[in-house]
Amino acid sequence: MNGSVVSYTLxxxxxxxxCIKACPTSALRMSSKNRIVVDDNRCINCGNCIRSCHxxxxxxxxxxLADIENYEYTVCxxxxxxxxxxxxxxxxxxxFHAIRMLGFDEVVDITEYSGVALKEAQxxxxxxxxxxxxxxxxxxxxxxxxxxxxxxxxxxxxINYESEIAAKQIRKRLEGKNVGIFNLCECEAKxxxxxxxxxxxxxxxxxxxxxxxxxxxxxxxxxxxRDEVIFSKKGLQMCNxxxxxxxxxxxxxxxxxxxxxxxxxxxxxxxxxxxxxxLYPCFNGCIGGHMLWGNSFLVQNNIDALTGxxxxxxxxxxxxxxxxxxxxxxxxDTRTFLERTxxxxxxxxQLEMLPGYDCSACGMQTCRIMAEAIVNGEKTIDDCRVxxxxxxxxxxxx
Numbered sequence: 001m002n003g004s005v006v007s008y009t010l011x012x013x014x015x016x017x018x019c020i021k022a023c024p025t026s027a028l029r030m031s032s033k034n035r036i037v038v039d040d041n042r043c044i045n046c047g048n049c050i051r052s053c054h055x056x057x058x059x060x061x062x063x064x065l066a067d068i069e070n071y072e073y074t075v076c077x078x079x080x081x082x083x084x085x086x087x088x089x090x091x092x093x094x095x096f097h098a099i100r101m102l103g104f105d106e107v108v109d110i111t112e113y114s115g116v117a118l119k120e121a122q123x124x125x126x127x128x129x130x131x132x133x134x135x136x137x138x139x140x141x142x143x144x145x146x147x148x149x150x151x152x153x154x155x156x157x158x159i160n161y162e163s164e165i166a167a168k169q170i171r172k173r174l175e176g177k178n179v180g181i182f183n184l185c186e187c188e189a190k191x192x193x194x195x196x197x198x199x200x201x202x203x204x205x206x207x208x209x210x211x212x213x214x215x216x217x218x219x220x221x222x223x224x225x226r227d228e229v230i231f232s233k234k235g236l237q238m239c240n241x242x243x244x245x246x247x248x249x250x251x252x253x254x255x256x257x258x259x260x261x262x263x264x265x266x267x268x269x270x271x272x273x274x275x276x277x278x279l280y281p282c283f284n285g286c287i288g289g290h291m292l293w294g295n296s297f298l299v300q301n302n303i304d305a306l307t308g309x310x311x312x313x314x315x316x317x318x319x320x321x322x323x324x325x326x327x328x329x330x331x332x333d334t335r336t337f338l339e340r341t342x343x344x345x346x347x348x349x350q351l352e353m354l355p356g357y358d359c360s361a362c363g364m365q366t367c368r369i370m371a372e373a374i375v376n377g378e379k380t381i382d383d384c385r386v387x388x389x390x391x392x393x394x395x396x397x398x
Contacts, residue, residue: 003198004043005191006050008036010057017360019049019058024260025147029373030363044143046256046281047188047290060188063196063207065214068103071180071206075170076104077163080111080239081186081286082211083231085294088305096229098221102214104182107227110166111235115314117159118238120322124157125249125276132266133157133276137238139189140281141259149263155277160324161193162235167204168321182207184214186289187282212291233311236303239286243303244278254280254288346375354384361385 004027012034019036020028027042028049036049036058050058068074076099086092100107117137125133134155136142145152163183170181183205185191194208195201237243241252251274253262259279265271282288284296335343350371357367362383364370373379382388 003192003200004038004040005045005060005062005188005198006038006043006047006058007061008038008057009059010035010055013057014055016054018052018054020360020363020365022048022052023365024048024144024256026365026369028365029369030360042147044140044147045189045192046140046144048256050188051290060191060210061197061213062185062191062194062210063182065102065209065217067196067207068180068182072178073106073174074104074180074182075106075108075174076100076102076209077108077110077166077170077181077183077205079162079184079186079190079286080114080231080236081289081292082184083109083111083306084236084239084287084299084302085292086306087302089308089310090226092231092306093226093229094222095218096227097225098218099184100227101221101224102217108166108170109229109231109312110162111232112312112315113165113169114162114235114238115232116165116317116322117162118234118244119314120159121157121276121278122247131155132272132274134266135159135276135278137161138279138281138286139192140187141279143189144260144281145263149267151267152263155266158323160322161190162238163190163193164204164324165317165321169315169317171204180206182209184209184211186211186286186292188290189281210291211289215293230310230312231306232314233303233307234314235312236306240300240303241278241280241285242300247276249275250278251276252278252280254285255283256281343375347371350374350381353381355386355390357386359386 013030013036024046025042025044027039029037031037047060050060078099083092086095096107121135132155134152134157136157136159142156145156167181171179183194185208191208191210192198192200194203194205196207241254244252251271253259259281262277262279266277287299288296351368354367354370362370362385364373370379374381
């Protein structure tokens with residue numbers, strides 16, 4: 001799955017380079033017109049660049065509520081990360097009614113499908129004696145591994161995203177209708193798991209909505225009624241690394257830097273004593289999604305209040321509904337081994353000519369990324385400002 005949900009919105013950048021430095025996959029560069037350009041093939045939609053820009057020049061966007069008009073029947077899927085921010089079942093029922101008032105025919109809780117994904121991951125990990133698996137619940141983790149840790153690709157569990165599992169069941173139930181399925185998203189990465197607006201036609205979900213965009217509308221509709229709903233305790237626990245049932249064979253890590261450290265160690269076989277790595281790029285897990293509001297520390301105490309004695313069991317589904325083939329592991333590099341070897345040889349030749357300061361003055365994150373751009377014909381050695389300054393100083397001294 002490729003495609004960035006991040007777009008640059010300013011006319012001109014102030015060239016602070018914070019976003020370029022913040023990107024873990026070197027997906028951002030500065031164009032000659034002082035605008036930030038995002039490489040779709042490198043971007044993993046982690047949102048680090050968005051939070052680093054003090055001018056709010058980078059944004060992530062999904063579909064809008066106007067897309068509701070394109071369908072005969074509309075369903076809105078609500079993730080456990082949002083539900084967990086309700087302090088009581090009554091508040092959650094109020095929330096579901098407020099969402100339905102936005103124009104949806106039906107509002108669906110998908111925690112039972114979150115529970116399915118977590119249960120399947122635990123079963124697979126428990127059946128293995130010599131393999132360390134990595135959970136595939138988050139598109140950021142998947143794309144990060146595809147981009148930087150390809151040695152771990154075989155460790156990625158082929159379990160579909162909770163929103164896709166849920167959307168497939170909804171589509172089966174409403175077969176024959178012109179149904180539009182919308183997913184509320186707590187983070188930038190999940191905006192990409194839908195057909196529109198990024199033309200990812202392989203997905204069951206039609207549209208993703210950024211919670212940050214529609215929260216004011218939801219809040220306006222609160223306290224006007226309740227829709228009865230029952231949640232899955234296991235599904236709500238999946239959103240929160242603190243509440244997942246502990247097991248000595250599991251390593252659970254949250255926060256982007258910590259996750260990268262775990263992947264570094266896993267790639268070198270230093271975590272083979274664990275059977276399952278459950279990784280969350282957001283601090284405090286999905287409940288700490290960057291498009292949510294409220295205190296994610298307080299949210300940890302809400303699960304019992306939301307479920308109590310009425311916890312919904314995880315859905316019973318066929319394997320075809322839960323597992324997915326190679327969707328997250330697609331490698332679009334079609335070059336032969338010899339072609340790649342020649343490319344890297346040329347890159348290293350250019351890199352030897354560059355100063356190696358990784359100053360980003362050229363608009364690229366590092367000298368190596370600059371060397372790749374030179375080999376690809378996007379830059380020339382003369383675009384290196386350090387070399388240009390040294391050359392100018394040398395001319396002055398002659």
